[in-house]
Amino acid sequence: MTQAIQTREIQYTAADGSSLIGYFAAPENSQAVAGVIVAPEWWGRNEYTEQRARELADHGYAALAIDMYGDKRVTTDAKQAYEWMMQTFGDAETIDTRSKAALATLAAQPEVDTTRLAAIGFCYGGKVVLDLARSGADLKAVATFHATLSPKAPAQVGAVKAEILVLHGELDTMVSLDDVASFKDEMFAAQAEHDVIVFEDAKHGFSNPLADERAKANDVDLGYNAEAEQHSLAAMYALLARHLD
Template sequence: MTHTFLRRAGLAFGTTLLSAAPLAAQTAAGNQPDYAAAMHREHMNDTPTASAGAKIAPRMPVTGESVVYATVDGKKIRGYLAKPTNFKTGPAVVMVHEWWGLNDNMKAMADRYAGEGYAVLAVDLFGGQVATTPSDAMKLYQAGMANVPAGEKNVATAVQYLRSHGATSVGTVGYCFGGHWSLRTALAAGQGVNATVIYYGAPITDATQIAKLRSPVLGIFGGKDTGIPLDSVRAMEAQIKKAGKPVTIEVYANANHAFANPTGQAYDKVAAEDAFKKTNAFFKANLK
């Protein structure tokens, strides 16, 4: 499989409505890309069916259950907690869903990570809603970005929940929308997070935000992803390095956006499995 490594990256989000114009023209205030519209373009022919990645069984027996892990703005937030059978204490992972929401495919991916030995809390940033069309997913994406402080409280509390339920260390991982929020979780939780993995999420390039980072970062992107410009990924990496944190950005040259998602039709088996192995190795090296 052909892939290349890039070093230098950053983060921002737009929330304007869909446009058929190229990404360079899809800008919100401050000339930042409208990622919601860009993701709609990437997924416009997708349906929320399970990808091959969501059908891979965990390597060891796991148990899963719905749990209330946070209360935000007076509302109880439910997520999906998957653990190896008889898990008592050990490393844990906060997983953030892609733009379809916390659907069964995302829960299956949480099971797979649990099968590697982690307690995995798949959080919910869409208030229990899941999308069945790309247009609905874009609306949920935009709603999820409309109140960033509430989202940050959601994910930071998820980290606290895991630490109060036996986690000796906590990593974060997310796909697409969740890739962005994997990094935001690390920024919101500070020293509560020990390792962060971003799967083709919208980069954060603001130095003030990146200065809050306390964990090493692994970023995974597709070279043919037209929704996440690689120059913004390089800008993000540059800010992370400037902040003095270890960062590795891997770009799979022939992979499209969403190539490892548990939902949709973009799944690339070779790239996705290599990325999963690297993610697992990264977690094993940083989560004790």
């Protein structure tokens, strides 16, 4: 599927005063379409996140690759990424306020149908969109790739409006299968619609073709898996089609 798309950067401000810069991609047409937030890995809003936004636009969605660190800061250094990520954990409301500002910014774009919103996230960004869903955000669907699954606060009954799809690697040493089991328990207790797919022989970062390079440079346990990437993206697009099309 290939169609003409448009892209632009959008500057927005969160309730905590941070100046954030998103990357927006949408089909070139006048009809409002469903909108999807794309939350980045801990590296920041980099080319990989923007690529995923363009792919969503190519599939007929409007997508906003969001900035969680401010001023679209990015890095390829794991220590710097960890520092920036932990800064957003320092105040319990930071992730909440910045993700909600991004969702409001997406919904405010004229290309977006505000009744059809979803969110996807990778690694750290997976936690961002899961916590957004847990907070009761008006989302139809949420998909995560090799995400951090632990909640800021467990989801409550009736709070989660989205169907949640978790895409996880069997060999992920950063998020264990016990963590996956705990997530399932949380979702069942909250009566939230959810599904988990575990990919054999897949490590943390399996969806990113640069994972092996980043692993070697930073001595961290990441690994790209083309088959898991392909199947996880297909599952995500099937989820979006069910709820947004």
